[in-house]
Amino acid sequence: MGIWDKLFGEFIDIIEWTDSSVDTMVYRFPRYGNEIKFGAKLTVRESQVAVFVSEGEVADILGPGMYELETKNLPILSTLQHWDHGFESPFKAEVYFFNMRQFVDLKWGTRNPIMMRDKEFGMVRLRTFGTYSIRIDDPARFIREIVGTDGHFTVDEISNQLRNLIVTRYTNLLGSSDIPVLDLAGNQEQLGELLTQRIAPEFKEYGLELTKVLVENISLPAAVEEALDKRTSMGMIGDLNKYIQFGAAEALQNSSSNGVGSSVGSAVEMGLGFAMANKMAQDMAQAQTLPGYVPNHAQNHATTNNAPLNNIPENIQPGPPPLPDTNWYVAIDRQSQGPFDLNKLQQLASQHLISPATLAWIDGMKNWEAIENIEALDGLFEEDSSTPPALPDSKF
Numbered sequence: 001m002g003i004w005d006k007l008f009g010e011f012i013d014i015i016e017w018t019d020s021s022v023d024t025m026v027y028r029f030p031r032y033g034n035e036i037k038f039g040a041k042l043t044v045r046e047s048q049v050a051v052f053v054s055e056g057e058v059a060d061i062l063g064p065g066m067y068e069l070e071t072k073n074l075p076i077l078s079t080l081q082h083w084d085h086g087f088e089s090p091f092k093a094e095v096y097f098f099n100m101r102q103f104v105d106l107k108w109g110t111r112n113p114i115m116m117r118d119k120e121f122g123m124v125r126l127r128t129f130g131t132y133s134i135r136i137d138d139p140a141r142f143i144r145e146i147v148g149t150d151g152h153f154t155v156d157e158i159s160n161q162l163r164n165l166i167v168t169r170y171t172n173l174l175g176s177s178d179i180p181v182l183d184l185a186g187n188q189e190q191l192g193e194l195l196t197q198r199i200a201p202e203f204k205e206y207g208l209e210l211t212k213v214l215v216e217n218i219s220l221p222a223a224v225e226e227a228l229d230k231r232t233s234m235g236m237i238g239d240l241n242k243y244i245q246f247g248a249a250e251a252l253q254n255s256s257s258n259g260v261g262s263s264v265g266s267a268v269e270m271g272l273g274f275a276m277a278n279k280m281a282q283d284m285a286q287a288q289t290l291p292g293y294v295p296n297h298a299q300n301h302a303t304t305n306n307a308p309l310n311n312i313p314e315n316i317q318p319g320p321p322p323l324p325d326t327n328w329y330v331a332i333d334r335q336s337q338g339p340f341d342l343n344k345l346q347q348l349a350s351q352h353l354i355s356p357a358t359l360a361w362i363d364g365m366k367n368w369e370a371i372e373n374i375e376a377l378d379g380l381f382e383e384d385s386s387t388p389p390a391l392p393d394s395k396f
Contacts, residue, residue, distance in 0.1 A: 015050075015069075016043040017097040021154075025103070025136065026143070028151035029095040036093055042067040047101040049139050053094040058140050096143060102211055103155050104133040108163045113221065114171050118181045126174070126181070127219050130192070132166060133211045134203065142207030162203070166213065169199045181220070188215040331359040331368065349381055356381055 015036070017027050044050045044064050052060040113125035136142050147153045173195055179187055196213045203210040220228065328345055329338035332353060340348070348354045356372035371377050 013037050013040040014043070015040055015095055016045075017048070018045075019099060023103070023155045024152065025099050025155060025158075026147050026150065026153035027097045027099075029097065030151075031095075036069060036095070038069065040069045042069055042095070044097075047099065049098040049100055049136075051096045051098060051139050051143060053096060053143075054092070058143065059093065061139060096139075096147075098136050098139045098142070100136055102133050102135045104131070106132050106134065106155065106159060106162070108132055108166045108213075110167055110171075114174060116175050120180055120182065121224075124181055124224065125221055126184075127221075128170065128174070128215060128217065130214045130216045132162070132213045134162070134208050135211060136207060137204065137209035138207040140207070145206050158206075162208075165199060165202060166195065169202075170195055170215075173198065184218045188218065191215045327362055329361045330354055330371075345377075345380060 015029055017029060019027070042050060042062065043066050044062055046064050048064060050062045051058060052062075107129070108131070109129035110127050113127050115123065115125055118124045146158060150157070170191075173191065177187075177191070184191075192213045192215045195215070196210060199213075200210045219225070326341045327339040328341070329336050330340065330345070330348070331337070332348075345354070354371065357370050359368040360371050360374060360377065361368045371380060
């Protein structure tokens with residue numbers, strides 16, 4: 001600093017600070033040799049506090065207003081400087097202006113996903129982003145703990161430390177909350193309030209007040225979100241058969257209205273044919289399990305020589321439905337045994353371990369039923385045709 005700065009500083013008797021930035025928390029008023037003229041004017045605006053530091057010690061803290069720097073207005077500083085009330089010479093002190101307004105929209109978020117256990121999805125990884133707001137609560141503590149001799153202290157110089165503190169406490173809070181992943185969106189406000197209450201005392205130790213923490217977004221990894229979207233889409237489709245029929249009909253209508261060539265129309269018709277054939281095959285497979293079903297070869301036999309179906313002799317009755325091969329359960333000694341296939345059931349019957357009165361069950365039945373009442377098992381206890389009948393009476 002040159003001679004002109006020294007002379008200019010000697011004649012300045014107004015001390016004030018107007019902040020044009022949005023991130024300055026503390027600003028030290030520059031004076032040559034830290035000399036302040038006796039009787040100088042100090043202006044402290046709203047949302048500001050002026051702190052006098054003499055020889056590294058906080059001497060006075062002044063709130064908003066205009067002050068004339070005299071010994072009667074600075075009793076603590078006067079004691080430190082050992083002034084005589086009639087001694088009107090410059091005194092040495094540093095003046096720090098503290099910005100007391102709220103600093104809002106400060107970002108926080110998880111750099112790495114948080115591992116947690118969910119009841120529905122199992123192990124999941126979550127990312128969270130949000131904002132928080134702070135302001136200076138105790139200027140003396142803040143200058144002792146954080147600022148020190150920094151003449152221009154900004155939010156960026158402490159934001160990393162505050163962000164790490166928020167993320168650490170949030171991870172513990174989320175892991176112990178036991179909130180399902182799908183319900184987190186409805187509890188973001190409560191998570192923010194609990195987080196504010198939990199870490200506000202730790203901000204107090206720095207001389208800061210944590211006014212609010214907002215949880216803005218909780219997201220899953222991209223691959224998990226894609227799978228969740230597919231699951232949601234399946235739920236929106238509803239009846240898959242109706243959806244396929246509607247899609248095929250809509251495609252056919254669009255191709256006709258747009259004047260598409262025969263090749264495209266043939267492709268659409270082929271797709272419809274495959275869909276209808278698949279549907280018919282499913283319907284026939286279901287019909288074969290119904291009582292009274294007559295196979296096609298029986299019908300063809302009945303209609304041979306142009307014989308109508310209604311001329312089938314009365315003594316020819318439709319056979320029982322085919323026996324399912326597997327997954328039969330039977331009650332033996334009042335205990336459920338199985339699953340058994342048809343061969344095993346026949347072995348049990350031949351060994352007299354089960355009888356027509358034995359209870360049986362298979363998937364699709366509402367209750368256990370006696371075997372003799374289950375139409376699908378009518379042939380289970382028929383006599384073995386391989387055993388020859390009794391010989392007729394011999395006349396020789």
